[in-house]
Amino acid sequence: MAVATAALGLAAVLPGPASADPGSEVRISRTAYGVPHILARDFDGLGRGYGYAFAQDNVCELADQVVTQRGERSRWFGPDGNDGEGVNLASDAYYTGQRRAGTVERLLAREAPLGPTPELRRMVQGYADGYNRYLRETGVAHLPDPRCKGKPWARPITALDLWSVIHDVNRVSGTRQLVPEIGDARPPGTDTATSVSRVPGPARSADFGSNGWALGRDATRGGNAMVLANPHLPWADGALRFYQVHLTIPGTLDVSGAGLYGTPLVLIGHNKDVAWTHTASDAEHGSMYALELAAGDPTSYVVDGRTERMGRRTVPVTVRGADGRLTTVERTLYTSRFGPVLSTGWTTKTAYTYRDANADNLRSMNTWLAMGRASNLDELRTAQDTSQGNPWTYTLAADTSGDTYFTDASAVPHLTDAQLERCTLPGGPAEPDALDGSTSACAWGSDPDALVPGLYGPSHQPELTRADYVANSNNGPRYTNRDAPLTGFPGTYDTGDRLGLRAELGLRMIAERRDGSDGLGAPGFTAGTLRATMFGNRVLSAETGRDDLVALCRAHPVLEATDGRATDVRRACAVLARWDTRADTDSRGAALWGTYYDHLMESRSPDETGQGRALADAVRDFAAEGLPVDTKLGTLQKWAGVPLPGCDGGKGCFNVLEASPESGTGTPTAGAFGSSFLMAVELTPDGPRARTLLTYGQSANPASPHYADQTRLFSRKRWVTERFTAAEIAADPHLEVKTLRG
Structure with a gap:
C-alpha cells in the first residue's frame, strides 16, 4: 500500500496521461541558468532524465570523452592532437589496452561493495539510454554544438563507456596524468624512441586544489551549520568540469549540487539534512617504483634476487593520416607487479612503474549515492567507511545538529613511515623520486578493515568532529582546525606540516569573521557574510x-x-x-x-x-x-x-583563478583554472538555503545561452538562488519542463 501511495503521489506531480509503465515517466524541470531538476520514480528513470538533460547541454563533451575511452582519438583526429607529437596515439594505445584487458568489465563483475550497487547499475544504464535518446531525437546532423554537429564520432554510448569514464575520473590524481608515459613506453634501443620528455612524479590530487569549509553552530550567528564549497579545477577539461543538477526519487533520494561530466550523481552538494564538499587530498594515491632491470634484458626486472618478465600486451590503433586514409599501428604496453611501465627514465638498467590506489575503484559511486541519502553525519561517515570508494579527496560536511566533520577517506597506499624512509630512492633531473622496486619489503601492506588489499582502512584515516569549524585548502589534515591540530596518522596522508599562503588566508578569514575583525559586521557567520567572505578576493x-x-x-x-x-x-x-x-x-x-x-x-x-x-x-x-x-x-x-x-x-x-592572456591582447588562450562550482548552503530548521554559482555555466557549447552566463555573475560577485523544494521550483519565472515518457 505504501508503494502504491508513493506512485500515486508522484503521478500527481508528473503531468500528462498515465503511461502503460508508470515508472517510465521522468520530469526534467529547468530553472534559472538552465539548472535541471530530475524527478523520477526509480533509478532507471533518474539516470535517463539526467543523461538526457546533460546531453542537451553537453552532447559533444561526453562524445569526446567516449572517443578517448574507446581508444579512438587517432582514428578521428589524427595521431598528434593539440598537445604535441603522438599524444593521441599514446592515449589510444593505453585505453585500447584497458578495453582489451577487460579492466572495467572485471570490476563490474564484482558485487557491492567492491562493485556497483544494483541501483547504480540501473542508473548508469538509464543515463546512457537518456543520452542516446537525445541523440536519436535530435539527430547528429542537427546537434546544436558545431563541434560535433554532423560528425561521425558523435555516436550512441553504452553503460560500459560511462563506467570507463567513471573509472578514469577516479584515477585523475594518478594514472590519468601518466597516460602519455604509459602508452608511449618502449624499451631502450627501440627504433621509434619515446618522444615524451617530462619527468613524472607521484601525482597528487592537490595539484588541482580547492577550498572547503564546514561551519558549526559555534561559528555561526544563528546556530545553523553552513558549508562553503569552492573546488578549483580546469575550466576547459571536459572530464573535470562540473554540471549542476538536482536528483529526486520521492521517499528515496533528494540531493542537489554538482557532479563531474559523465558521472551520474551529485559529488558535491546537500540534501535537506546534510551538506558536504570535497577538497583535493594531499595524501599520495599511488606510488612510483624504480625497477632494477635484469642484465641484458630491459624487459625483465629483479625482485628479491629473482628475475621476473614484464607483462606485455600488443594493441592495434587505427590512425587517420593527413590525407584521411586509415592505417593500423601496433603498440606494446608493458606492466610489472607494481603497475604499468612508463616511458621516462627507461634505460638498460632502470625502468619506472606506477601503482595506482584507485586502479580497481568503481566503488566511488556507491559512496556518493550513500552520502546523498545520509540524514546525519554518522550516516555519512558510515557511507564512506562501508564502500571506501572516495578516490582522491578530503570530505568536509555538516548536518542539521550543527556539528561538522572532516576526514581523508580517500584511497591511500598502506606504506608505513619506516617504509617511506627506507625505500624512497631520490631521483634526478631526468628521473623521479621512487620507491625501491627490487625488494618486496617496499610493497604496500594492508589493514584488516580495508576493503581492498594494499590500502589503509578507516581506522587509520585522519578525522575530526567539531562544533565550530573544519576547513581545508589543500594543506594536509593537520590544521583542519587550528585549535585542534590532527596528529598520529601515517605520514603518507600528509606531505608537510607548513601552511601555504592560501590555506593560511582561509584560516585567518574564519578567525576574523568569528571575532568580527574583518569589517563585515558583528561576529559570527551568516549566510550573507559567508558569501561576502568568499568573494572578498583577498591576496x-x-x-x-x-x-x-x-x-x-x-x-x-x-x-x-x-x-x-x-x-x-x-x-x-x-x-x-x-x-x-x-x-x-x-x-x-x-x-x-x-x-x-x-x-x-x-x-x-x-x-x-x-x-x-x-x-x-x-x-x-x-x-x-x-x-x-x-x-x-x-x-x-x-x-x-x-x-x-x-x-x-x-x-x-583564496578565490583562485588563473587565465593566461595572449601577448599584448588580454585574450585567454588555453582557458582558465580555478573556482568552478561554488556553493554556500545553510542548513536551517525549515530546510536548506543555498546559493550556488557554476563559474563557466552549464554548457561547454559556445552557442548555448548557458555558456558563460554564470561567468558574468562571477565577474560581478553575484550568486544564483538555489531552488530545492517543489514549490520553489514551480515558482521560478524561468521554469521550463520536459517530460520523458516510455
Missing part, C-alpha cells in the same frame, strides 16, 4: 608584503632589473600604493603585483635586492607588452570576453 602575499615593497620603491625610484638595466619604477610604486590589495576585476595593481610576485618567487631572493629586481622586471614585462602598469586585472584575465577576479593560490588568493 595574502599583498596584505603582508605590499607596504614593504612600496617603502622600498619610494626610497629607490630607479631599480636595477635582473639584466642589470636601470628601471624607473615610480609609476608602478604609485599604483601599488593606491591598490587595496584585492584581486577584483577592476583592481588596478593586482596584475602588477602578480607579475612582481612571480619574478620574486623565481628569484628565490626575498631580500630587498630580490624585491627590487622583481619589481623592475615586472615593469619591463608590462612595457614589453605595451600595457600600462595600472592595467585592470579584468583586462588581462578573461573567459569568453568576461573579466575574471582572483589569482593563483601561490600568491595567497
Whole structure:
C-alpha cells in the first residue's frame, strides 16, 4: 500500500496521461541558468532524465570523452592532437589496452561493495539510454554544438563507456596524468624512441586544489551549520568540469549540487539534512617504483634476487593520416607487479612503474549515492567507511545538529613511515623520486578493515568532529582546525606540516569573521557574510608584503632589473600604493603585483635586492607588452570576453583563478583554472538555503545561452538562488519542463 501511495503521489506531480509503465515517466524541470531538476520514480528513470538533460547541454563533451575511452582519438583526429607529437596515439594505445584487458568489465563483475550497487547499475544504464535518446531525437546532423554537429564520432554510448569514464575520473590524481608515459613506453634501443620528455612524479590530487569549509553552530550567528564549497579545477577539461543538477526519487533520494561530466550523481552538494564538499587530498594515491632491470634484458626486472618478465600486451590503433586514409599501428604496453611501465627514465638498467590506489575503484559511486541519502553525519561517515570508494579527496560536511566533520577517506597506499624512509630512492633531473622496486619489503601492506588489499582502512584515516569549524585548502589534515591540530596518522596522508599562503588566508578569514575583525559586521557567520567572505578576493602575499615593497620603491625610484638595466619604477610604486590589495576585476595593481610576485618567487631572493629586481622586471614585462602598469586585472584575465577576479593560490588568493592572456591582447588562450562550482548552503530548521554559482555555466557549447552566463555573475560577485523544494521550483519565472515518457 505504501508503494502504491508513493506512485500515486508522484503521478500527481508528473503531468500528462498515465503511461502503460508508470515508472517510465521522468520530469526534467529547468530553472534559472538552465539548472535541471530530475524527478523520477526509480533509478532507471533518474539516470535517463539526467543523461538526457546533460546531453542537451553537453552532447559533444561526453562524445569526446567516449572517443578517448574507446581508444579512438587517432582514428578521428589524427595521431598528434593539440598537445604535441603522438599524444593521441599514446592515449589510444593505453585505453585500447584497458578495453582489451577487460579492466572495467572485471570490476563490474564484482558485487557491492567492491562493485556497483544494483541501483547504480540501473542508473548508469538509464543515463546512457537518456543520452542516446537525445541523440536519436535530435539527430547528429542537427546537434546544436558545431563541434560535433554532423560528425561521425558523435555516436550512441553504452553503460560500459560511462563506467570507463567513471573509472578514469577516479584515477585523475594518478594514472590519468601518466597516460602519455604509459602508452608511449618502449624499451631502450627501440627504433621509434619515446618522444615524451617530462619527468613524472607521484601525482597528487592537490595539484588541482580547492577550498572547503564546514561551519558549526559555534561559528555561526544563528546556530545553523553552513558549508562553503569552492573546488578549483580546469575550466576547459571536459572530464573535470562540473554540471549542476538536482536528483529526486520521492521517499528515496533528494540531493542537489554538482557532479563531474559523465558521472551520474551529485559529488558535491546537500540534501535537506546534510551538506558536504570535497577538497583535493594531499595524501599520495599511488606510488612510483624504480625497477632494477635484469642484465641484458630491459624487459625483465629483479625482485628479491629473482628475475621476473614484464607483462606485455600488443594493441592495434587505427590512425587517420593527413590525407584521411586509415592505417593500423601496433603498440606494446608493458606492466610489472607494481603497475604499468612508463616511458621516462627507461634505460638498460632502470625502468619506472606506477601503482595506482584507485586502479580497481568503481566503488566511488556507491559512496556518493550513500552520502546523498545520509540524514546525519554518522550516516555519512558510515557511507564512506562501508564502500571506501572516495578516490582522491578530503570530505568536509555538516548536518542539521550543527556539528561538522572532516576526514581523508580517500584511497591511500598502506606504506608505513619506516617504509617511506627506507625505500624512497631520490631521483634526478631526468628521473623521479621512487620507491625501491627490487625488494618486496617496499610493497604496500594492508589493514584488516580495508576493503581492498594494499590500502589503509578507516581506522587509520585522519578525522575530526567539531562544533565550530573544519576547513581545508589543500594543506594536509593537520590544521583542519587550528585549535585542534590532527596528529598520529601515517605520514603518507600528509606531505608537510607548513601552511601555504592560501590555506593560511582561509584560516585567518574564519578567525576574523568569528571575532568580527574583518569589517563585515558583528561576529559570527551568516549566510550573507559567508558569501561576502568568499568573494572578498583577498591576496595574502599583498596584505603582508605590499607596504614593504612600496617603502622600498619610494626610497629607490630607479631599480636595477635582473639584466642589470636601470628601471624607473615610480609609476608602478604609485599604483601599488593606491591598490587595496584585492584581486577584483577592476583592481588596478593586482596584475602588477602578480607579475612582481612571480619574478620574486623565481628569484628565490626575498631580500630587498630580490624585491627590487622583481619589481623592475615586472615593469619591463608590462612595457614589453605595451600595457600600462595600472592595467585592470579584468583586462588581462578573461573567459569568453568576461573579466575574471582572483589569482593563483601561490600568491595567497583564496578565490583562485588563473587565465593566461595572449601577448599584448588580454585574450585567454588555453582557458582558465580555478573556482568552478561554488556553493554556500545553510542548513536551517525549515530546510536548506543555498546559493550556488557554476563559474563557466552549464554548457561547454559556445552557442548555448548557458555558456558563460554564470561567468558574468562571477565577474560581478553575484550568486544564483538555489531552488530545492517543489514549490520553489514551480515558482521560478524561468521554469521550463520536459517530460520523458516510455
